[in-house]
Amino acid sequence: MKKATKYSFHDDDSEGEALAQTNMSQHSGYGDDDFCVDARQAIQRLIGANNATVCFVAGSTGANLLAIASHLRPHEAIIATELGHIVGKEGGAVEATGHKILVERGVEGKLTPEQIQSAVDRSSEFAWQPKARMVFISNTTEVGTVYNKSEFEAIAAICKRLSLLLLMDGARLGAALTSAKNDMTLKDIYDLTDTFWIGGTKNGALLGEAIVIKDPAFGADFPYHMKQRGMLLAKGRVLGIQFSTLLQDNLYFRLARHSNNAAAEMSTALVRMGYDMWMRTDSNQVFVIFPPALVQVLAKDFDFFVWKYLSDTALVVRLVTSWATDLSKVERLCSIVGEGSERT
Amino acid sequence: MKKATKYSFHDDDSEGEALAQTNMSQHSGYGDDDFCVDARQAIQRLIGANNATVCFVAGSTGANLLAIASHLRPHEAIIATELGHIVGKEGGAVEATGHKILVERGVEGKLTPEQIQSAVDRSSEFAWQPKARMVFISNTTEVGTVYNKSEFEAIAAICKRLSLLLLMDGARLGAALTSAKNDMTLKDIYDLTDTFWIGGTKNGALLGEAIVIKDPAFGADFPYHMKQRGMLLAKGRVLGIQFSTLLQDNLYFRLARHSNNAAAEMSTALVRMGYDMWMRTDSNQVFVIFPPALVQVLAKDFDFFVWKYLSDTALVVRLVTSWATDLSKVERLCSIVGEGSERT
């Protein structure tokens, strides 16, 4: 699957498209076009590992199910917090590949070494449970918190000690690495995990996540897994283009920093107005406690999740900013909240 | 998942992208944006069924595995010809969802009612085999032949009689419906199948196939299947845009007709030069028998599959034209073949 220099009658996948910026020149497919190669090399440079496997897939559920199903034998299970994206947000995709998730409570969305130990203990005495073999964490977590390096190292250490693979979901990795709380680099992430992925969809890409695999034994066969799960795009350059663009001139991190700044601004303003945060704002997700009446008012102009019912007078609302968030909209939300507060 | 008229802090999927033509306005995701709605309605008009379920997925292996796994109970099997795309070209994707393919010989790439009956007979006496419950055909077939209406009706009739669901892979449906051999409409396809899909990837789209499901019982839950298999794109409009464009002004069929014409031209020229066709050229795939020396010469300038070894002096070569095939390249290939013939 080399770069096409010859005219191709190889397949009807080989040719262009009505909408793309790629011109009528012919590209080889399935993830080995020039764009994918560029993006792959950019990532390899950032993590300091020329031989790491880097594959691109269209979405985050796919990234997780591929990484998990390809790494585990059938009787093996994966440990996650109850807020883990694979637990409650991916339609049972992990179970659909045959694997159980061993759920731990988590602390502010983070998994702790003690919880990992506990899950292993519970699955070790006999085959009542499938055998714990992998740990799933997200950075940022599903509630926007960020692992610092010492927390991350502690998890990596217990995984090593217990022969567990460590997988990191990086749907919001840009937000994590540009958070004020962060003290890690992309290279640190690579060094401390077995496999992780860099989210494009939530940080400026139309679609696409980049999976990074350290162990060549897993990496070599990964395209077989992708094909088998229907995730090897014929025109892989669609994904490569997203990442090669995002990784130029630090664009990926600049976009993420914008999200974080917008969230920080919103969070600060809401706290100043006297609202309690349900979770501290480490990155681009603001979890604020609002009275139901205010939620109703905001719902007229804004789209957001009501995350959790606390009481009849208190709802947790999740407000997510993005790389494209218009700061004037943040101000407008805050001013509506301000007016709403006065009325009540 | 309605059209977004409100400003969204719903998720970081909700916003734009560096590369797309869609602007910074916010779209609801997961296949309910304006583009998907437009494309869905265009297809519903073409098949004359406002209530048909139409979903968009990124690629053809995904379209097949979703359609099959969502329609079958675990002990049920699907019948296909040995050339069927699901049999040898999709990485074991159907088996990975737990289903066996009952393989029949086929005739010129087509399945016959007799073969369907035979497969059912073989799987009915006892549970030695999983129970046949679905039939898989491709139009055009994997060797470029086209079903005519009476062949298609005969298959649909035996499926009805034996309580089998009929699935049609339309990766090259454009080429089929614009073939000189064709006497069917898209509405006929809809009326005679249970589920089929319209291929975008092989006919001008960057990515995308449109799955059309007749039975509302299957249709209603289909997004659950898509999510569970990692195939529900957060920014579904990426797919909707492709199809809404392709379905304007008959573009989809104009592109396909171009492919077919290029193939016909090539085929006619090669026959005129004395080469035998391994399969007649009904659509955009030319299967020609060449001596190995000529294959070597052509391989310097063109990219193609050597489909089959017949003997030491005869190889079957597959030449595929596409919507973007430059006719001057067809002429050049033919002229190189001509020179090669003279030399030998």
Place this chain on the structure above:
Amino acid sequence: MKKATKYSFHDDDSEGEALAQTNMSQHSGYGDDDFCVDARQAIQRLIGANNATVCFVAGSTGANLLAIASHLRPHEAIIATELGHIVGKEGGAVEATGHKILVERGVEGKLTPEQIQSAVDRSSEFAWQPKARMVFISNTTEVGTVYNKSEFEAIAAICKRLSLLLLMDGARLGAALTSAKNDMTLKDIYDLTDTFWIGGTKNGALLGEAIVIKDPAFGADFPYHMKQRGMLLAKGRVLGIQFSTLLQDNLYFRLARHSNNAAAEMSTALVRMGYDMWMRTDSNQVFVIFPPALVQVLAKDFDFFVWKYLSDTALVVRLVTSWATDLSKVERLCSIVGEGSERT
């Protein structure tokens, strides 16, 4: 698969065995021998349904995974309490068939209609979760409690209202139906569930559970499922013999009653000695709170589970009686407890 009256050269499965009481006469296999037919008819009489499907499998994990995987489409999920056998005691068998378990808290091991409603609500708004489609209960529950008829009817009613299938694990159904708390018959169980199974292994059989399926659409194909999961024994009579024996002269219920009586005796004695029960003793499982020192003493002579750590001075111990429990051993255990109590 009729009764063998002819001499068979059909297969080498067809003939006898070194150890069994069945003689050298030849039996047809795969669950249609005379013993299976007898046992099937005995069950059909007890539930008042001649047309119910009754199949025999070797063990309880198999019974559950078959019942669940055969009834659900791939994107569907099953609701259970956190103590449910399928949740933590079956090695991830349900997940290995691709289905997620939606876990609810339970009350004394029982699922409530409110919890069922809550699980459905959580899985309905979008495909974040697989779709709830089945409810799993055990009677007796995993902590030995017994559903009464009004509780059972309430669950059946909400299942009907929400289009959920109801599956009952009857590993200890004998103990349930002979409990002092019970006000149901086997016929009631049949009428109120979609599918349930009668446990043999835990009530006198060497191996074997009898699965009872109401809907003929599920029943007709069940042997295909059994075969596909490796659970259709060639010599099905091994299972039929167990059940035809157990169902003669009410043996099944007499054995269960013995277990319950032994447990009641033990429970009463322990309470009299001043020990707290962690769960009331409705059937053949005694959950008692002991100090660790006493647990150590008992462990010298008896085998049992330490179910739960409550505090450094209190452990929950599970003592299970069976159809074969020697009452003198119950007395001995109680007398050792008595001595242990005096010493402390």
Place this chain on the structure above:
Amino acid sequence: MKKATKYSFHDDDSEGEALAQTNMSQHSGYGDDDFCVDARQAIQRLIGANNATVCFVAGSTGANLLAIASHLRPHEAIIATELGHIVGKEGGAVEATGHKILVERGVEGKLTPEQIQSAVDRSSEFAWQPKARMVFISNTTEVGTVYNKSEFEAIAAICKRLSLLLLMDGARLGAALTSAKNDMTLKDIYDLTDTFWIGGTKNGALLGEAIVIKDPAFGADFPYHMKQRGMLLAKGRVLGIQFSTLLQDNLYFRLARHSNNAAAEMSTALVRMGYDMWMRTDSNQVFVIFPPALVQVLAKDFDFFVWKYLSDTALVVRLVTSWATDLSKVERLCSIVGEGSERT
């Protein structure tokens, strides 16, 4: 899971049964009772490997699906002949675990090194096919032929060279090792395969197959697989008893030899009467070509498979003898054939 010397209140699985010869003493379950330990050690002595993993399961489909699913990663496939038991007789059990079978033609039921090479070649160039990783053979084969040592060694050698695991289905291993064609020992089988199983069901046991696994990495986790697939019997001694009995005093091989002798006698007589064999009689299966009229006559008194239709005047009939075949019945069959022949 040690031997029970204490009185057990551990579980209600722990106690006896109405039908078995094991008395009311309590046995530890799940394959670690005395009988399983005895049988395991007997097998380890026969293969000269004290550290081989030996596990007992109830039936042959289960043995195959466990061995295959536990050894393969999801994208890996298994090679078998088109007559392979897993291909057409196990209800799609292998596919139900997610794996594709790459089917080769076979020669007299045997796989050849050339066919293995060819299957690997076809699955190697790209992820069109899942990756070949295991080879499945049966000895005796499904048509009663027997591998000799040099054939077996050639297969083992190419497996080693191509990094393929070798699995042998020994449903009729007794018949193979006592065949006149055999020049192998059980130890040879162990040395040349990665995993194989010894069939009990078809050679005197009520139920049970013994799986032998060489690589400790696979062996260590095997009980997790068994549990997860519902194949870890609570009262594992049911299986252990069968094998410990069969392996005493060479009983297993004496029974098998009887089957082979009965078949040889039948085969010789039929050939003498002028009937053609469709396959030579190496073991306990006789494949003879009969006219339809004779088949009808025999069907009145005997049960057998019509294996294959050759022409309107010739059917292949399969006659299987077993360890329990009464030789007078063989004579009676032959005499009916003799009379039938005279009449026609």
